[in-house]
């Protein structure tokens with residue numbers, strides 16, 4: 419994170435402190451400002467961010483309220499209609515969003531998410547919380563709302579993903595999150611995990627098989643009468659119980675069907691057959 423100049427926190431504190439003495443009759447109006455709705459006791463406006471930056475404040479970003487900008491009247495929330503990434507000055511950089519195009523209009527979801535952010539932030543600052551801490555509360559409120567993939571993503575793909583996540587059960591969501599984390603792992607880590615998984619599955623296979631009982635070798639007679647027949651019986655394991663017959667996830671290994679050998683009649687080259695042939699030849703003469 420870029421180190422913030424101390425001047426910013428001084429400005430924020432002074433504006434926050436002076437907000438209570440605002441002139442109630444000063445209400446800026448114009449074509450650049452459109453009323454959208456009332457929300458939680460605030461009037462939410464869509465403003466032309468470019469106009470605000472040019473005429474009121476060069477560092478006006480996505481939105482603002484009475485406690486962060488001295489010119490925003492009490493009870494008003496201003497949200498910029500566009501991201502306008504290309505016009506941002508280096509060093510001020512209010513837009514660090516992931517977008518489909520640099521100057522796109524903010525989406526409905528993004529507008530709603532930002533409005534909640536500003537309202538949450540303003541409510542906390544009214545109680546005396548400093549801007550940076552209140553801003554974090556605003557970000558958290560946006561994450562909890564969940565209409566965006568994250569507060570800095572206003573791409574169509576990101577919004578679609580957020581919508582999809584919304585329709586999932588908590589279990590499905592947890593699974594999807596874990597799969598996403600797995601997918602982001604470096605290749606070496608994936609290999610290590612795969613090895614560990616194979617090892618675990620191998621252990622399970624061993625567990626599934628009955629362990630051979632330890633037979634006490636009392637005497638040669640015992641071995642011959644008891645141990646040997648038992649050992650022989652154990653060696654005849656049906657194929658479906660073999661060590662690699664069961665694959666992970668319960669799939670049974672396919673064993674090729676046993677081909678029945680065609681029955682070949684035994685050659686009649688016995689003495690009797692030869693004798694019969696000889697007799698046949700003789701009768702034909």
Ligand SMILES: [Zn+2]
Pocket residue numbers: 480501512513514515
């Ligand atoms: Zn932005």
Ligand SMILES: [Zn+2]
Pocket residue numbers: 535539552553554556
């Ligand atoms: Zn904020």
